Amino acid sequence: MRTALILGFVVLTGTCGEISLTHAMKRVGEVHEFSPAAIWRVLLRSLHEVWLWIAVGLMAVSFYAFLTMLSWYPVSFVVPATSLAYVAGALGAKFLLRERLSATRWAGVVFISLGVALAWADMPTAQHLRNVYTVSRELIFAASLAPLAFYLFGAWAAWRFFRNRDRAAKDAGDFTPPVSILKPLRGLDLGAYENFASFCRQDYPQYEILFAVSNEEDPAVPVVRRLVRDFPEISIRLLVNAEAKGTNDKVGKLCLLAQEASYPLLVITDSDVRVAPDYLRKVTAIFRDPQVGAVTALYRALEAPSFGSVMDATGSLSFSGSALVARAIEGIKFTMGSTVAITRERLAEIGGFAPLLDMHSDDYELGRRVAQKGYRVELAPDPVDMEFPSEKLGDYLRHELRWLIGLRHVRPGGHFGLLMTQGIAWAAAAAVLAPSLAASAAWVLAYLIIRLFSGYVVGVRGLGDPVVRRKLWLLPLHDFFWFFLWLASFAVNRIEWRGLVFTLEKGRMIPVASRTGSG
Amino acid sequence: MGQIDSSVKTLKTKTYILLFLMMALGSVGNTIFDKGMKDLGPIDFSSGAAIWQGAFRTFTSSTIWAGICCMLLFMVCHMLVLSWADYSFVMLFSAITYALVPLLGYLWLGEYVPIARRIGIVLIVFGVFLVSRTPPRTTPSISNQSVS
Numbered sequence: 001m002r003t004a005l006i007l008g009f010v011v012l013t014g015t016c017g018e019i020s021l022t023h024a025m026k027r028v029g030e031v032h033e034f035s036p037a038a039i040w041r042v043l044l045r046s047l048h049e050v051w052l053w054i055a056v057g058l059m060a061v062s063f064y065a066f067l068t069m070l071s072w073y074p075v076s077f078v079v080p081a082t083s084l085a086y087v088a089g090a091l092g093a094k095f096l097l098r099e100r101l102s103a104t105r106w107a108g109v110v111f112i113s114l115g116v117a118l119a120w121a122d123m124p125t126a127q128h129l130r131n132v133y134t135v136s137r138e139l140i141f142a143a144s145l146a147p148l149a150f151y152l153f154g155a156w157a158a159w160r161f162f163r164n165r166d167r168a169a170k171d172a173g174d175f176t177p178p179v180s181i182l183k184p185l186r187g188l189d190l191g192a193y194e195n196f197a198s199f200c201r202q203d204y205p206q207y208e209i210l211f212a213v214s215n216e217e218d219p220a221v222p223v224v225r226r227l228v229r230d231f232p233e234i235s236i237r238l239l240v241n242a243e244a245k246g247t248n249d250k251v252g253k254l255c256l257l258a259q260e261a262s263y264p265l266l267v268i269t270d271s272d273v274r275v276a277p278d279y280l281r282k283v284t285a286i287f288r289d290p291q292v293g294a295v296t297a298l299y300r301a302l303e304a305p306s307f308g309s310v311m312d313a314t315g316s317l318s319f320s321g322s323a324l325v326a327r328a329i330e331g332i333k334f335t336m337g338s339t340v341a342i343t344r345e346r347l348a349e350i351g352g353f354a355p356l357l358d359m360h361s362d363d364y365e366l367g368r369r370v371a372q373k374g375y376r377v378e379l380a381p382d383p384v385d386m387e388f389p390s391e392k393l394g395d396y397l398r399h400e401l402r403w404l405i406g407l408r409h410v411r412p413g414g415h416f417g418l419l420m421t422q423g424i425a426w427a428a429a430a431a432v433l434a435p436s437l438a439a440s441a442a443w444v445l446a447y448l449i450i451r452l453f454s455g456y457v458v459g460v461r462g463l464g465d466p467v468v469r470r471k472l473w474l475l476p477l478h479d480f481f482w483f484f485l486w487l488a489s490f491a492v493n494r495i496e497w498r499g500l501v502f503t504l505e506k507g508r509m510i511p512v513a514s515r516t517g518s519g
Numbered sequence: 520m521g522q523i524d525s526s527v528k529t530l531k532t533k534t535y536i537l538l539f540l541m542m543a544l545g546s547v548g549n550t551i552f553d554k555g556m557k558d559l560g561p562i563d564f565s566s567g568a569a570i571w572q573g574a575f576r577t578f579t580s581s582t583i584w585a586g587i588c589c590m591l592l593f594m595v596c597h598m599l600v601l602s603w604a605d606y607s608f609v610m611l612f613s614a615i616t617y618a619l620v621p622l623l624g625y626l627w628l629g630e631y632v633p634i635a636r637r638i639g640i641v642l643i644v645f646g647v648f649l650v651s652r653t654p655p656r657t658t659p660s661i662s663n664q665s666v667s
Contacts, residue, residue, distance in 0.1 A: 018606060018610065019606060021597075021598065021601060022601045022606040025598055025599075025601040025602040026601070026602065026658070028602055029602065030602050030603040031599050031602045031603065034533075034599075039595065039599065042598075042599065042602070043595065043598070046598060079617075086610065086611065086614065089606065089607065089610045090607050090610075090611075092606075093605060093606045093607035093610075094607070097605075097606055097607075097658065098658060099605045099606065099607050099657050099658055100657035100658075101607055101657075102653055104649050104650075104652055104653050105607060105608075105611070105649070105650055105653045107646075107649050108611050108646045108647065108649040108650035108653070109607075109611060109646070110646070111642045111643070111645050111646030111649060112611055112614045112642070112643055112646035112647065112650075113646075114639075114642050115614075115617070115618065115638075115639045115640065115641070115642030115643030115644075115645075115646055116614060116617045116639065116643060117639070118635050118636065118638055118639030118642060119617055119618060119621060119635075119636045119639025119640050119642075119643060120617065120636075120639070
């Protein structure tokens with residue numbers, strides 16, 4: 001374990017140091033002139049970069065750890081082992097510095113790493129292979145602890161968040177600015193009438209609901225008209241013939257809805273969301289704090305009628321866990337389609353909806369932009385309900401893959417970081433490499449117990465999800481699918497969305513070709 | 520189009536010049552350190568006074584200071600090249616030193632190079648050749664206003 005730790009430390013600190021140095025020099029700017037005076041000025045400027053000092057610190061620590069390693073092991077082991085830094089450096093360059101590593105450069109990484117390992121390793125190789133195997137095994141054991149820690153942290157974050165929920169609910173009440181609820185629609189979801197009606201039953205003094213559809217033939221139109229008849233006391237408007245503006249049809253409709261909305265606070269929810277009568281009060285109360293830029297909400301499944309939708313529901317539990325971890329570490333920096341509440345003022349600051357017209361993950365992106373402006377994105381105290389449609393496993397896998405591809409484009413570092421949350425894969429690797437059958441069983445058991453415990457705390461106790469309560473035991477199966485979907489999301493760049501095929505470029509959807517018969 | 524070709528050529532030229540300077544300064548600096556420390560003999564760590572004496576001898580050695588100067592210049596070249604080139608390009612390209620050291624040892628000093636090491640050298644050279652086929656910069660350039 002000592003070998004793995006010191007090797008990991010040398011590689012990590014060295015790579016982070018080099019990446020910090022690169023970042024510092026990129027901030028200083030490209031050097032064009034090479035006279036001694038000009039170079040001197042560049043060096044002086046670089047001294048003002050805090051990243052340079054971080055780099056110096058990290059590289060000094062790495063160098064000291066390298067010397068320590070040399071005092072423990074022969075150079076013929078240390079140099080080949082630290083060739084791992086080429087792989088770590090390439091990954092850091094791609095995900096942190098956003099460099100574009102072509103297949104040729106990746107091939108260079110592989111050849112150089114192998115070459116350094118071979119050129120500096122002593123023969124015979126059997127001992128070195130044994131060393132490499134031992135170190136790799138120890139590294140995998142150490143890494144396998146990360147997802148378990150992540151699950152436990154998620155459970156703690158959920159416990160902390162939901163413990164404060166009642167206090168937040170008490171605070172809600174007297175801050176009730178007028179609200180426009182915006183509902184872009186396309187087709188009908190399961191339980192659509194009940195979903196829409198839940199917004200008409202809000203215990204809230206002044207609000208309106210605006211729906212938008214592309215044309216009169218949309219099956220949602222008669223449902224909205226019935227709603228207008230059934231709730232005459234609520235201001236409900238239906239906008240038809242919403243003109244398609246960008247590749248993201250939903251954002252196109254939101255542009256129109258925001259234009260037509262009468263009130264200063266906008267609440268946008270997906271069409272399959274159902275809410276409790278105190279939903280608006282609880283969401284708007286959070287805006288009492290002027291530093292809050294947007295509010296979003298976790299979600300839970302009302303019903304999941306098929307195996308695919310059960311997987312979807314357990315997936316939402318997983319996502320909620322990750323969101324709560326993100327909240328505990330750095331605060332929420334995104335919003336979710338379940339609820340995006342934002343004031344007109346903040347919306348104007350991020351340029352309105354128009355910049356999101358071609359974005360794939362529009363809801364995520366909106367929250368990110370609000371957070372970038374220095375405002376907080378908060379979670380509503382209660383989750384909203386969603387009626388998961390009966391879907392086949394293939395449909396579930398396709399839309400999860402689409403979501404992962406979208407995440408890779410908007411937040412590549414976060415997408416790559418999912419590696420350390422893949423509990424089932426790490427537990428399987430640790431179980432295979434464990435020295436005895438009992439140790440293998442212990443790894444698997446530890447994963448199952450901690451994963452299910454975390455799922456119980458987040459999904460059952462926190463979200464109160466009835467589907468998760470019944471099907472919690474399927475969570476490891478969700479993790480199994482999720483791991484392969486995550487791997488696939490590195491290789492795939494095309495997504496199918498509402499019958500059209502797109503490729504993604506920096507989060508923007510570029511249409512490729514249209515397909516018929518799906519949607 | 521001609522302007523783009525010319526700027527790409529300039530970028531490549533200055534990148535390669537600095538990379539070769541880095542390699543030369545790094546190798547020379549390490550060799551000088553090696554020679555300087557061997558000339559000084561083993562440092563005695565038996566007492567605090569002995570350590571201070573060793574440190575004094577080290578930092579008053581002109582050979583060691585020549586090595587420090589080489590390594591400082593190496594660092595300056597490294598910083599300059601990173602102001603425009605990709606880290607992944609610079610890092611991989613500078614791996615050529617791992618191949619050069621045993622190769623120079625074989626060519627100049629007649630050291631024995633076992634077969635696995637020869638294969639390793641070939642792999643490194645081929646890897647660096649592949650990297651040299653990729654553009655040195657894949658991220659947008661930020662101009663240094665005060666310097667340009």
